[in-house]
Amino acid sequence: MESKFTEMYQKESADEKDGACGQVADLLDSVVDGEASAEEQSFFNNHIEECVSCFESHQKQKLLKGLISGHLKRVIVPESLALTIKAKIQETI
């Protein structure tokens, strides 16, 4: 999947990676949750265009969020629950 795509990129030097990659790792959750500022998002996007491992981390984080939001099934609410709640409210008032 995405790994084949990212293999085409050359890895950055270790020195370059440490600082910027650390910042990108800190931003990972904010970015996938849509909570990063425009400036953070721009820094993040520029970095993952150049850095294979951060690009892959981003893909995996998006995948994890997608697994939860897309595959976790919702439990059906018992049909009687709304009626029970209304009845209990009237009883206790």
Added chain:
Amino acid sequence: MSEQTGKQLSKEEKDARFEAELLPVLDPLYNFAYRLTLDEDDANDLVQETYLKAYRFFDYFEQGTNAKAWLFRILKNSFINEFRKKSKQPAKVDYSEVEGYYNTEDVEGDNGVATTTDMRTESVQDLIGDEVASALNTLPVDFRTVIILCDLEGFTYEEMAKILDIPIGTVRSRLHRARNSLKEKLEKYAKTMGYNS
């Protein structure tokens, strides 16, 4: 406090507003309760108690504000105060029984998983859903909570901080640790499904 919070509503007004603003949140609230308690009866009790409390304090709810976040906060507090001890007992979940309560039509959203009628694809997606649910259910309740609020219910970090009564920084770090923990639990399974390179 707004003008509205100080105003005494007639019973009819209160009932009408309560029904219009709070009852539509029943579905996500029940799902949240179920994911916290891992038990249908407890989820039922917790949701009922939440609505009773909400009705009692409804005069303090500002019309037009986030009803969902307000109810989630009440439910979370009730859970911590009264239900948490129960949830620390060994899980009483019978997965084969729970499976019957899953709503298979409500699973797909706009987050990248296309709806399909292909039976094999559907069964694979069901399998993934079960695996994700099982992994999620094994997380500590604080971790489970932030993942549900963020990834399932789509609350912002700020809303989560208000619901959970914790600073946004704590929301971020808790979510980060929760996802790492979930990732570890799902890693082996994800590899077998070809999701992990």
